[in-house]
Amino acid sequence: SYKLTQPPSVSVSPGQTATIFCSGDNLGDKFVSWYQQKPGQSPVLVIYQDAKRPSGIPARFSGSNSGNTAPLTISGTQVLDEADYYCQAWDSSSSSVVFGGGTKLTVL
Amino acid sequence: QVQLVESGGGLVKPGGSLRLSCAASGFTVSDSYMSWIRQAPGKGLAWVSYISSRGSTIYYADSVKGRFTISRDNAKNSLYLQMNSLRVEDTAVYYCARGVLGVHYFDFWGQGTLVTVSS
Numbered sequence: 354s355y356k357l358t359q360p361p362s363v364s365v366s367p368g369q370t371a372t373i374f375c376s377g378d379n380l381g382d383k384f385v386s387w388y389q390q391k392p393g394q395s396p397v398l399v400i401y402q403d404a405k406r407p408s409g410i411p412a413r414f415s416g417s418n419s420g421n422t423a424p425l426t427i428s429g430t431q432v433l434d435e436a437d438y439y440c441q442a443w444d445s446s447s448s449s450v451v452f453g454g455g456t457k458l459t460v461l
Numbered sequence: 462q463v464q465l466v467e468s469g470g471g472l473v474k475p476g477g478s479l480r481l482s483c484a485a486s487g488f489t490v491s492d493s494y495m496s497w498i499r500q501a502p503g504k505g506l507a508w509v510s511y512i513s514s515r516g517s518t519i520y521y522a523d524s525v526k527g528r529f530t531i532s533r534d535n536a537k538n539s540l541y542l543q544m545n546s547l548r549v550e551d552t553a554v555y556y557c558a559r560g561v562l563g564v565h566y567f568d569f570w571g572q573g574t575l576v577t578v579s580s
Contacts, residue, residue: 386566401566450508
């Protein structure tokens with residue numbers, strides 16, 4: 354079955370740029386979305402179709418997808434961005450939804 | 462505004478059954494793909510099942526195939542998950558979510574309902 358791989362953790366200083374990578378075989382051929390989840394809360398969509406931002410998501414969140422890697426970039430990271438981030442794609446070969454294992458972003 | 466409210470979670474013994482419900486408002490479930498996604502304590506998100514807008518296409522994760530059944534009641538604008546033969550490893554918070562472009566991504570999620578399978 355298709356697999357998405359993320360680093361377990363990423364650390365960044367406030368105001369700096371954080372990049373979280375999601376990797377998978379030929380991931381660039383699929384649409385990738387990203388979700389932010391804070392403790393005790395439901396996931397929130399922050400990026401869809403590789404690079405689009407839903408209404409209300411700050412412009413400091415951006416994404417791209419090419420080859421085998423899709424990075425989520427948070428520019429000017431704020432303390433309130435500290436959360437778990439999950440990438441997700443739909444695998445057409447198995448008609449299944451796939452999530453990455455999640456990355457804990459620490460801002461300190 | 463779009464809202465999804467799950468209910469039906471609780472404590473159940475291994476081998477038991479439970480039915481989860483997801484009441485939708487602000488949109489029509491029969492116009493959207495709908496999905497169940499779960500999260501075991503301290504773990505990541507895991508897709509469980511989805512149903513197409515017409516109800517003609519249903520898929521399950523291998524881990525629940527043959528034990529769980531997804532369904533929808535258009536009159537009640539609600540989504541359901543019948544869970545049978547529950548296992549300890551099914552313990553998780555279960556979220557319902559609205560799919561977009563099929564299930565390419567999920568734009569709205571409920572608050573989740575906790576299912577605990579334990580003897």
